[in-house]
Amino acid sequence: MTATAITIESLEKSFQNETVLRDVELAVRDGEFCVVVGPSGCGKSTLLNCIAGLLEYDIGEITIEGRNATDLSVQDRELGYVFQEFEETLFPHKTVAENIAFGLEQGGRDFSASEIDERIEEILALLSIGETKDDLPESLSGGQQQRVELARQLARECDVMLFDDPLADLDYKLQKRMELEMRSIHSSLDSTFLYVTHNQDQALKLADKLVVMNHGMIEQIGTPESIYNEPATAFVCRFVGDSNAILVEDAVSGEVGEVVDVPSEIGSIRATVQNESGSDSGLVLVRPEAIAIGATDCDVTVTGVLEGRTYTGETTEFALSVDGIDREFHVVVPDRPAVGEVGEPVSLGWNADDSMYFSTLSVTDTVTTADLIEG
Template sequence: MSALSKGEDIISISSLEKSFANEQVLRGIDFTVKPGEFCVVVGPSGSGKSTLLKTIAGVVSFDNGSIRLDGENVDDVPVEDRNLGYVFQDFEERLFPHMTVGENVAFGLHQSDESFSEAEIDEKIDEVLDMLAIGETKNSKPSELSGGQQQRVELARQLVRECDVMLLDDPLADLDYKLQKRMELEMRRIHNSMGSTFVYVTHNQDQALKLADKLVVMNHGMIEQVGTPDEVYRRPETAFVGRFIGDSNPLLGTVRETTATHTVVDTPQGDVVAEAHNGPFPDGTETMVLIRPENITIGNEAATKENTFAATVVGRTYTGEETEFSVSIGEDTEEFQIVVTGNVPLEAIGDQTTIGWDATDAIAYDTLSVVDTVTVDDLMEV
């Protein structure tokens, strides 16, 4: 691929559709990726993320739409001519069992258009294996490795090629918690040092927020929202996005009154003043109000907020960085989650307390999802 300016798109996907048998797995997919971006495609299992990645790679054909790489239509370009690095989800099947780890990684270099001396190949192998914390496996066979180690070997085999575009299908999924956290930092460092464009698929929302320059949120084969992590987290376009990305507390109700700046929602817990997303809404509109746990105040200071409720503490957990509270604000209601920084010396389990939040910290939605089959019950379970 030729070098692009930062103003151009290195990947452009338009109206992409794909069906398997009677199931449509991609429906009208539209988004672009600029050179050097770390684009994360996130969504629940079965949302079409891996299929989307395979269509970009050319592994899977599509029914309608178009894919452009480097400004060129690649609908008829075979996989081997797209010059993409691709880490598959079924990585175990991609490694050559008769080769050592070093030989498997060297195979990635042999796929490159460049010619390297044996000394250069050996140096590159050592560098990428050390970077992925598997340097000691260089002379081992894949069968001697754990699943997480095998996954990193396949990642090494692709990274060592230094392609302009890297497609990564949940490459950290099989790692233990501590190694996954370490590798998240490494993935950002690798991306920055390579300068390549990464398209990274995951169902891990926390990982998506940490890694992405651009987030593409998918659901049932459709795109719910495209934006920066901050945009997606702070201003979700649909209630689904607000429920799926990060934690949120939902309240269901009906619009009772709308002012110039806010809407008043009648809920079983009482009136809630909120911002109407893409509002104002007509009176009587059924809506879901979402409030992030970190935006809720607990204790005496809650009385100064625009929305205040009496609550009972039913759970309290100190995580080392934060204290998480679960409170009940009414009979037969979902428990509210509250997050406070630090180990705060207040509110034991069973205490009666007050919780509160400002209107700007609550967003009311009249649109649950871009997918018309998504129900309120679905979102309450997210």
């Protein structure tokens, strides 16, 4: 049985009258790449700071590699922590090598000078910035500085690494390259990674275990595949990946997994119940890639009017208007099919398995159908 690196039980944290974390329960296994994703202000960074010992929490318990965190100082927790604002953590008067050496010298292990030099060479090569060894941070690009901070923390060989959205400020191409490097680095180390981000695409690519947070609570924990394909709440489905939202004004009863007829703003449609009844209204959500254009034999068929198209190289994204819905309906199909001209009507279809009916919108009591439709 795999050991647990971090265990969080019934964690709560408030600032004045605002509860930032509420009843958080999470277990991260040794060697796991666990990503916590959620909108800005949902409590992700607060959670990391509680684990690191930078914030005291009000209620609950955190265990790090079998040790109660309340018994450990920040230094004794022996955690690597990469902040989003990495520019402020590098010493401007020290070279890249000296910055990394400082991290090694401040750790719990006693490294010899030769061991420090060897670790610096190895980690710089791993991050493809060996040529920066003797440079000062101010002479480096933002992406290089980010990798220096990663190198400084990774060189310490901490068993547990915390990452606070470290790629958020990088440009698109560098961010994509760094995502690949993060996976490569994790696979080459035995460390446990706990990584928080608001970027859903990044979370899906990086995670072994994905944790979705909202308003200080955990909405769902699972693999990226299970969360994308089997979202527990409407919030999870809307936040992780794209979806079309169809308003349901009257509650429909049914067992989870049952196909039911749902009275919606576009008429009665077939949908699969995703969770237990939670309100008098709800949403049907349909992924854009689950919709076929020109289909006539699907469980659900509607007519839309083509409003625009965007070719992305591998797929084409279509925007359509549908009677009864006052917002665009989106469809994503492979390649670049010919489906008509802008302003022309087209038929749309999808199956009941892809028509997800949610009456429980969120584990929190703050989310409304209007919030999710606008999102």
